[in-house]
Amino acid sequence: MNIVPEPLHLASRLAQDYIHRFDQVSGLYGGDYRSERSFAERAAWLDLSEDKRTPRKALVSCLRAYNKKHNNHPAVHTSLDSLEQQGTLVMVGGQQSGLFTGPLLVVYKAITIIQSAREAQRRLNRPVVPVFWIAGEDHDWDEVNHTYFLSPDQSLAKVKLDPKDALRTSVSYTKVDRADWDGLLNELQQQLPDSEHKGELLRLVSESVQDAPCLSDAFARLLGGMFGKYGLILLDSADPALRELEVPVFEAMIKRNEDLCRSYQAAAKEIAGRGYEVQAEVAENGANLFYVHEGRRLLLFREGDVYSDRKGLVSFTRQELLDELHKHPARFSNNVLTRPIMQDSLFPVLGTILGPGEISYWAITRDAFADLGLRMPLIIPRMSFTLLDGTVHKYMDKYELTFQDVLLNLAEKRDAWLAGQDKLNLDERFAQTKDAFETLYQPLIEDLGKMQEGLLKLGETNREKILEQMDFLLSRSKSALAQQHEAALAQWKRIEVSLLPEGSPQERVYNIVEYMNRYGLNLVDRLMEIPYEGSGTHRVVFI
Template sequence: MNVVQEPLQSGQPLAESYLSDYEAVEHLYGGGYPANERSWTARLQWLDQTEHLRAGRKELVSRLREYNERLNPEAAVMSSLSRLEQPGTVVIAGGQQSGLFTGPLLVIYKAATIIKAAERAASLLGRDVVPVFWIAGEDHDWDEVNHTYVLSPSLEVSRIRIPREEGRRGPVSHTTVSEEEWNHAATELERLLPDGEFKADLLQQLRDTLAVSGSLTDAFARLLGTWFGKYGLILLDSADPALRRLEAPMFEAMIRSNDELESAYHAASKEIAAQGFHPQAEVAEGGANLFYVFEGERLLLFKREGRFVDRKGLVSFTPNELLDELHSHPERFSNNVLTRPVMQDYLLPVLGSVLGNGEIAYWALTGKAFELLQLRMPILLPRMSFTVMDDKLQKHMDKYGLTWEDVMDHAVFDRIKAAWLARQDQLRLVEQFEDMKRAFAGMYDPLIGQLGSVEKGLLKLGGANKAKIIEQMDFMQTRVRDALERSNETGLRHFDRIELTLFPQRKPQERVFNIFAYLNRYGFDWIDRLMEVPYDMMGHHRMIYM
């Protein structure tokens, strides 16, 4: 495994400014800069001084221990929990939605980053720092998490999916997946993965996991525990009803200060726009930035005429009624994308939070909310970013003179591919067709012009006749081009494999493909070898050459 840094544009200018020009955007964040050692010591001191502002450690660890004993029962995890129970221990946190078979590769890279960042911070500060993965099981958008992708042997980016009919949209953690649905998804994965020495055992391990998992979140947690539990990674499900009871004081603060909280988000959005950036999350007018679960459906709350209501008109509360409901049924409350960072900081002593670039961009909206609720944004750590390339693919790129930058720029890649195919046309057939069409038009257009003097209708007829002749030439030219592609199919498949492997759906590999394709090819210890890659605190994109 050889690792080389290569550039990859994130498409998130605000996140890139955070990493490369922190002083310009510091007022939007304020949590400190990851490469500045003073930021780490300042954050640690603040956490020590504000222990009383967060949820009780013993109650938190008690619930996390119960959850991890069921789904992630590694000795290293129990050790992490015992340390977290002690005052002064802090965490590196990060999270993701619970996707099918863990979703895209970036989830794996995020888990690895959380663990390695915790190790680095512990070494830097001389303090216990434990890794925590926050599973966003409270999210309700089934279509965002019910699928994953692998590259089939026939070079198709194939989707594996557990579909659901439209209905009430409840938290993913509370959405049951049947044995039949699991079997269908696992069978589809088996069909799409190439045969190899690891395939049978890998699929058996997956099926054993699915057999005892009642939801996407359960399976997600068990798989992460299988791969990362040995490194002490604590798992947390944001939809856990027991955690809701611990979070109730923060929900109460959000309800009591809801108008001020909304104003804080709007003010941050305006500041972001004033600096020329596009806010990465919508700050809805009159939005309460909280969800309420009613009869299994997760409803976003808004403020209308002094009441908290949902868009469908299913629930309506005065502020006092909503507080009474919170005290009676905290499990019915849920964060949105803007309040979740604050809740994470209330629940855990967060030293640093591992985020993707899109998340770094939208966290800028939350800086003033942290201050309003007497908290402080943690240090934001970019997730490590990788693209995996095998030696065969590298040989293809060398053969056609392709660089990483060529493949990354899709317009350039298309031009290089078209130019290569054109060079295979040694008879210049395509060019000859274009010459012939120009020559024909040059001879026929003057004749058509004269036809109108013979009879008015002949002018229109002549134009139609010309179009039909050109159409026939185009038809023949297309057939020739198709034949040319068939005769050069091997080379074109090389180009396709390069693009589909590195940029499937014209997106970075890590945002599309699932980990099982790589475990199937490189073995069960592939993640352990990934954990040996040196930690890059600034999250630069790197190529992993296998």
């Protein structure tokens, strides 16, 4: 595969500055991810702070049970054996548990986690293992219950999972029964174009959902099937066994809640003061913790010593909340601002792999780490790709389009090309005709108005109708021109829908299953062979 760097300037300005102008934003983050010294200093601090984290043996025991169930590969158990030994570090990144792994960027994040762990191990000459954090505690079901494919007619096809009882609860607690999975698999079979790989691919997907009680389990199985051989450890943040280990961290978050809130707000104020957009809500008196009540995941807020949700469904004093934590730890979960702290409290995190949006909101958490005796880890930008197939590449060459043309002004380029096919010079000739008409007609209606005042108004109305009809004829003529070049315009459409579907980067829309169906089940292994690039530069992969 040929690989070419191409800018993709769709991230927030803060993320862009972090990736390309780190010196300008270094005060908002920890060490410089490009610096050998930062890696060495972070590793040294992790060695000195072993007692600040969950005991390794207890953590690995929990992870071993989960991975044995969903990701039971020898390489994974080798990674777990290594993690159990003091001195082993981790590279970690995560995502919500999307349908069939969700958009391509999820696969790219897993690849980055694995490759960055390899690179860090080479740099430091010590064990570094990859960990994927499945955010199963998240409750935004509508964000994860669907995915997109390119249909045979070159339009965007959506497949969606609709369980019967989808409460506002964690995705890992949202039950999906066999009938729901069967309906989804039937829809997938209809949407995927026929290919030599389709049958085997459908079997793989079917095995991942077989008896899966929730979307998170199916996600873990499919991700493990792709990356388990590379030693990628998986965890589900909603795993009750993991939650038991997290109790001391939640306890610290509750006891230091005012300090955390002040740190988040101070960081948000600084970010805004530098002219950047604050990428996550920092609510006044936000507890930044969720509590599950009667199946619903409620965000807690603090007023003095009382913790409650916005609707008043639950209310606890600080001590009552702590008592509830020890009785029912599975009812507690993190929000977007406390999850980074929980991650660092569990693992010896050398670096965390983040996408552009995540890089932006992690700046809010900088000082909060210190409130719990921690330090922000190195932030490694996720690798970013656009897959460009041979047919689309041929069309781009045919119409002399660069990748940046597609991103920035494809519609203008297409309209200019179509105008170039207009041998009748429609715009010019219609404009000349309208000018000639008005030149002859305007004096006539003015003279008629002298004869009778009402004729002037009637003549002006008549002129507007004639001009309107000319515009209508021009529009119909252009439609006829487009019909003459329908095949060519379909090629332009194929370029657009392949590389920038509905104006979004390809990696945020399409599913990896779409491309495995075209190029084979070994596609992920081929993508794993792309040289690691830790700078966050977007690359086009000619496939």
